[in-house]
Amino acid sequence: MDLDAYVAEHRGEWRRLEALSRRRKPSAAEVDELVLLYQRVATHLSVVRSRTPDPALVAELSRLVLSARATITGAAPVDWRRVPRFLAYDLPLALYRARRWWYATTICFVLAAVAVGAWVISDPAVPRAFGMTDADIAQLVEHDFASYYSEHSAPSFGLLVWTNNAWIAAQCLASGVLLLPVAWFLWQNALNVGIVGGLMVGHGRADVFFGLIAPHGLLELTAIFVAAGVGLRIGWAWVVPGPVLTRGQALAAAMRQGMHGALGLVGVFAVAALLEAFVTPSFLPLLVRDAIGVVVWGAFLAYVLVLGRRAEQGELVLDTAAAGPQG
Incomplete structure (x- = not known):
């Protein structure tokens, strides 16, 4: 031709x-x-x-x-009738099914951060190995850590925190299929938390560190752990697809649920950013600020674990009914 x-x-x-x-x-x-x-x-x-x-x-x-x-x-119209189902079923189910991964992620992160913090407290030379001078340490402990939460206007600071945390979570989700990059992202964050926490605690500022971290940090860090867990679950789906699905089918199914989780975590990070921008630096008593953070964190965990468990049980009932009587 x-x-x-x-x-x-x-x-x-x-x-x-x-x-x-x-x-x-x-x-x-x-x-x-x-x-x-x-x-x-x-x-x-x-x-x-x-x-x-x-x-x-x-x-x-x-x-x-x-x-x-x-x-x-033409473009498909937005079906707002699916929003209640997404919030009550799809999202908690996606996060609940990855729970073992983010449980493990949480434990590993906390152990790594505590180990680094203890190392910093026991050996004053550790911060200097990371390029920090005595002046840098004094500036961080006496001023920078606390002022970080109040030196910018609350709306601008909240938007900055939201986008930063969403970016970290996106990296965990996107790289989950490769498994190892997720561990690297988490290690970098655990190292940072451990060094800063070790310096604050070692210089007698533990009350400032935990008091400012708790209102937003419980929800924020948990959401990052959940994102990492969802990403790792996606990666593990093609490594061990199970006895029924092919690797491609298992990966596709995990990615579909991972998208539900990613969409829902955008809202969770928005709530964490509001806490960090408006509650953490507020003039409320420390116990009140921490109590707000604990209540919001507990509500998120209850949402995922209670509704997610119900959604999974409902699917099991449907699967059993579809299979019919055996024997």
């Missing part, structure tokens, strides 16, 4: 299809023409692929076909 001649013969139809695909409100006649040209160009794409697969032309025709298909089918 002479490719140049073929392009010259059909270029006018391709241009017309592109023009119609860009119309926001095509008339009835234009819609009929759009459908007809879509079918023709899809055939042209098939011919080019099978006979003279020129990469540039295949890419151009593929773009035209996809654009025309999107115009014909």
